[in-house]
Amino acid sequence: MISIKKTISVCILIILYSAGFCQQKNYWQQQVNNVINVSLDDQQHMLDADITMEYFNYSPDTLSYIWIHVWPNAYKNDKTAFSEQLLTNGRTDFYFSEDKDRGYINQLKFTVDNKPAEMEDHPQHQDIIKLLLPKPLLPGAHITIHTPFHVKLPKYFSRSGHVGQSYQITQWFPKPAVYDAIGWNLMPYVDQGEFYSEFGNYNVNISVPSDYVIASTGKQISSSTKDGLKTVLYQQDQVHDFAWFADKDFELMHDTIQLNDHVVDAYAYYNKKNAAQWKNSMLFIKRSIITKSHWLGTYPYETVSVVEKDGDDNGGMEYPTITLLSPGNSDKELDVVINHEIGHNWFYGILATNERQFPWMDEGMNSYYDKRYQHQFYDTAYNFLKSKNNFINSRIPDDFENAALEHLFRTKQDQPINTLSENFNSVNYNLIAYSKTAQWLAFTEQKIGTNAFDSLMRQYYNVWKFKHPQPEDFKNIFTKDALLADGKFFDAIHEKGALQKSSVKKIKPTFLFNLKETDKYNYISFFPALGINKYDKLMAGIGIHNYSFPAPAFKFFIVPMYATGAKQLNGTGRLSYTFYPGKKGSRIETFVTGSKFSRSVFTDSTGKKNYLSFEKIVPGIRFSFAKEPLSTRNIFVQFKSFQIKETQINFTRDTVAQVYVISYPEKARFLNQLEINVSDNRKLYPYTFQFLAEHGRDFVRTSITGNYFFNYAKGGGLNVRLFAGKFFYTADRTFLKQLETDRYHLNSSGVRGYEDYTYGDYFYGRNEFEGFASQQMMIRDGAFKVATDQLLNKIGKTDDWLSTVNFTTDIPQKINPLSVLPVKIPLKLFVDVGTYAEAWNKNAETGKFLYEAGIQLQLFKLIDIYWPILYSKVYRNYYTSTITEKRFSRTLSFSINIRNLGLQKLFPQILY
Numbered sequence: 014m015i016s017i018k019k020t021i022s023v024c025i026l027i028i029l030y031s032a033g034f035c036q037q038k039n040y041w042q043q044q045v046n047n048v049i050n051v052s053l054d055d056q057q058h059m060l061d062a063d064i065t066m067e068y069f070n071y072s073p074d075t076l077s078y079i080w081i082h083v084w085p086n087a088y089k090n091d092k093t094a095f096s097e098q099l100l101t102n103g104r105t106d107f108y109f110s111e112d113k114d115r116g117y118i119n120q121l122k123f124t125v126d127n128k129p130a131e132m133e134d135h136p137q138h139q140d141i142i143k144l145l146l147p148k149p150l151l152p153g154a155h156i157t158i159h160t161p162f163h164v165k166l167p168k169y170f171s172r173s174g175h176v177g178q179s180y181q182i183t184q185w186f187p188k189p190a191v192y193d194a195i196g197w198n199l200m201p202y203v204d205q206g207e208f209y210s211e212f213g214n215y216n217v218n219i220s221v222p223s224d225y226v227i228a229s230t231g232k233q234i235s236s237s238t239k240d241g242l243k244t245v246l247y248q249q250d251q252v253h254d255f256a257w258f259a260d261k262d263f264e265l266m267h268d269t270i271q272l273n274d275h276v277v278d279a280y281a282y283y284n285k286k287n288a289a290q291w292k293n294s295m296l297f298i299k300r301s302i303i304t305k306s307h308w309l310g311t312y313p314y315e316t317v318s319v320v321e322k323d324g325d326d327n328g329g330m331e332y333p334t335i336t337l338l339s340p341g342n343s344d345k346e347l348d349v350v351i352n353h354e355i356g357h358n359w360f361y362g363i364l365a366t367n368e369r370q371f372p373w374m375d376e377g378m379n380s381y382y383d384k385r386y387q388h389q390f391y392d393t394a395y396n397f398l399k400s401k402n403n404f405i406n407s408r409i410p411d412d413f414e415n416a417a418l419e420h421l422f423r424t425k426q427d428q429p430i431n432t433l434s435e436n437f438n439s440v441n442y443n444l445i446a447y448s449k450t451a452q453w454l455a456f457t458e459q460k461i462g463t464n465a466f467d468s469l470m471r472q473y474y475n476v477w478k479f480k481h482p483q484p485e486d487f488k489n490i491f492t493k494d495a496l497l498a499d500g501k502f503f504d505a506i507h508e509k510g511a512l513q514k515s516s517v518k519k520i521k522p523t524f525l526f527n528l529k530e531t532d533k534y535n536y537i538s539f540f541p542a543l544g545i546n547k548y549d550k551l552m553a554g555i556g557i558h559n560y561s562f563p564a565p566a567f568k569f570f571i572v573p574m575y576a577t578g579a580k581q582l583n584g585t586g587r588l589s590y591t592f593y594p595g596k597k598g599s600r601i602e603t604f605v606t607g608s609k610f611s612r613s614v615f616t617d618s619t620g621k622k623n624y625l626s627f628e629k630i631v632p633g634i635r636f637s638f639a640k641e642p643l644s645t646r647n648i649f650v651q652f653k654s655f656q657i658k659e660t661q662i663n664f665t666r667d668t669v670a671q672v673y674v675i676s677y678p679e680k681a682r683f684l685n686q687l688e689i690n691v692s693d694n695r696k697l698y699p700y701t702f703q704f705l706a707e708h709g710r711d712f713v714r715t716s717i718t719g720n721y722f723f724n725y726a727k728g729g730g731l732n733v734r735l736f737a738g739k740f741f742y743t744a745d746r747t748f749l750k751q752l753e754t755d756r757y758h759l760n761s762s763g764v765r766g767y768e769d770y771t772y773g774d775y776f777y778g779r780n781e782f783e784g785f786a787s788q789q790m791m792i793r794d795g796a797f798k799v800a801t802d803q804l805l806n807k808i809g810k811t812d813d814w815l816s817t818v819n820f821t822t823d824i825p826q827k828i829n830p831l832s833v834l835p836v837k838i839p840l841k842l843f844v845d846v847g848t849y850a851e852a853w854n855k856n857a858e859t860g861k862f863l864y865e866a867g868i869q870l871q872l873f874k875l876i877d878i879y880w881p882i883l884y885s886k887v888y889r890n891y892y893t894s895t896i897t898e899k900r901f902s903r904t905l906s907f908s909i910n911i912r913n914l915g916l917q918k919l920f921p922q923i924l925y
């Protein structure tokens with residue numbers, strides 16, 4: 014006897030099902046059943062196989078051809094969509110890979126119902142072909158397609174391939190593209206963005222050397238071994254893909270999961286050396302299956318498997334009934350990854366949406382359930398930034414993804430949820446498709462209540478399982494709830510920006526930094542500050558800043574320090590305010606920076622040290638142009654006005670007392686600077702271009718600097734730097750004006766501290782003329798490393814025009830003599846060639862062109878040491894006549910690249 018309560022529940026369920034099916038009354042989908050026989054050659058890393066496809070045309074259309082995905086050809090060369098996308102996302106490993114590490118599929122010879130069938134190449138993509146049918150395929154009819162095929166497996170770059178003799182066999186066989194209501198869904202293989210395939214039944218015979226363990230989609234039906242070859246038959250119905258893995262070192266853990274109407278066999282395959290990391294994996298598999306079955310709908314298959322991935326990258330990848338993943342660094346991390354990848358069985362596997370078009374319908378929905386799972390078993394979301402340091406943990410956000418999302422929203426760099434996979438940049442793909450979608454669903458749950466939300470999701474699952482739902486199908490289910498009936502909740506997937514307004518924040522002091530609960534607090538951070546130079550000696554103080562993540566609109570960074578040498582208060586600081594006009598991420602930043610330090614010291618006849626300092630205040634404004642999400646190009650225009658005071662030393666003669674009087678007046682000067690900067694930080698062949706126009710008293714200085722980097726296949730590369738500058742006088746060019754503007758003149762030799770007229774670089778001994786500190790230079794203007802400072806007129810210095818080209822190349826580790834050291838020390842070669850106006854004068858003291866070449870040694874990415882070995886005759890004469898002692902050490906020069914510490918990224922322009 015059925016209870017009244019159960020009868021009512023059944024009636025409600027029937028009504029819901031009926032309503033759901035009404036919405037899909039015209040829905041249809043194709044079916045492709047597959048029988049595959051495949052054998053692995055683990056010496057050549059190849060597959061030999063044949064496939065028989067039974068293709069059912071349930072569409073209302075007559076088909077004269079079928080598009081076939083042959084995705085192993087994505088690894089064929091560097092002209093594929095896969096290769097191009099990796100470059101866009103900053104990876105060059107495949108682009109520079111050797112032929113032996115690439116892959117392909119060939120030996121295709123199609124027959125259709127035992128009749129030969131022709132193929133045509135896709136006009137753009139090598140991993141898509143058109144199969145021409147011998148006769149039209151009518152609606153309701155079916156055909157049998159057969160072909161042998163051969164696959165050379167690539168080295169593991171993305172999902173498919175091998176790591177040594179560990180095999181990941183995915184996207185490996187010819188697969189018909191989905192034909193649905195919108196037509197053929199053609200998609201090349203890519204790394205970011207997953208797949209869309211037809212459902213069907215699979216029977217796959219896999220043959221491998223007998224010492225391999227196989228993990229596969231589906232249920233094992235039989236196994237036999239003959240002549241050292243093991244053959245295993247796997248079957249699985251109602252799936253749209255089939256993947257398998259083989260490794261000699263797999264250990265196997267097995268258990269069962271009891272669901273409402275059937276038992277699921279659960280398997281964990283892991284490397285025996287990592288057994289300790291996998292000890293709780295079966296518990297995690299069970300929890301994942303049970304929670305999703307409860308929240309969404311019963312897991313329909315008889316098996317579920319989790320396989321440890323070999324290789325260096327973390328994370329995982331899902332396939333029907335099986336997933337491949339890395340164990341991570343902790344039990345919790347393994348649990349989180351297992352739960353996420355198994356969860357894809359519901360969204361990628363059973364609700365098989367077109368993830369290239371709608372990644373949120375898989376990744377985002379799955380991420381929402383990740384959050385629920387984590388809060389149920391761990392109270393808080395998993396934080397990949399967690400470390401063993403409690404101090405760090407107390408200052409990082411519990412949910413870094415939400416903080417990162419808020420940063421994207423503030424800076425208007427986000428994209429709408431309903432963006433195509435291929436149109437997302439890599440950051441937004443992870444933060445928008447995954448995390449913002451999860452937020453949106455969580456807010457929807459809060460609005461209608463958990464019970465109502467779960468009921469709607471179960472209906473969505475039950476109506477659309479084993480089908481290909483679209484966004485409108487999801488919307489139609491959810492608008493049945495009265496609170497969502499107007500459909501406005503769905504507008505969020507088409508819009509940029511935060512889903513909810515930020516709350517008012519309180520100010521809170523903290524030590525060093527704090528990124529925790531930045532949704533509640535604006536932190537004022539205090540930190541100890543240290544500095545040093547030759548004149549001020551050690552400097553110590555307390556810094557204060559409000560730099561945080563997400564970055565506030567108003568930012569400040571102030572570091573007062575007491576100088577133990579000069580016994581005065583020094584320091585640096587920056588205030589800025591950032592606007593984001595428009596909706597595409599253009600940025601206007603107004604700022605003022607300031608600093609005060611000693612630049613030299615003079616000891617008078619009494620032995621008293623008198624410190625000569627500089628002070629600068631630099632107001633400015635920068636406009637950064639908006640860019641397309643996938644672009645790596647940055648363009649900005651910046652104007653700064655340097656207001657500088659310098660303590661001078663002045664000698665006058667007291668004619669009455671017949672003594673010299675020394676005074677230390679302050680002298681003010683200004684420099685207005687306009688910069689136009691274009692850079693492309695792409696991984697392959699990055700470049701920068703800078704135009705600089707500077708105006709000071711009685712002069713204008715203009716320059717163009719370009720850098721272009723040519724990557725080498727084995728790492729490193731050749732940097733080519735071009736410089737061209739022109740100096741103009743805005744008053745009469747007199748000898749006095751030349752002296753007054755000397756520090757601004759164009760300089761082919763290494764620029765010293767005195768010539769750093771904006772005080773933009775760090776110099777330990779800014780005005781030293783002897784000792785090693787005097788050999789520090791900065792890369793500017795001609796960037797020659799040979800310095801001729803002891804001459805009255807430096808070689809290659811001009812108040813007219815200057816042009817140079819600089820080459821710097823890495824030395825491959827194989828021939829780097831320093832590669833034997835336990836610490837990696839990059840060794841480079843440099844060549845500089847240039848010319849300047851005076852070299853073209855009649856009876857010029859130098860040849861028309863100057864050159865030098867030598868060795869560059871980089872230490873800790875901070876200090877570059879230069880040793881010129883070959884150089885122009887004029888430099889040789891200088892060394893011979895002027896540097897008569899300790900010539901080797903005195904011909905060395907070095908630069909300190911303080912920006913390489915990352916301070917420029919954390920605190921932009923504080924060094925200006």
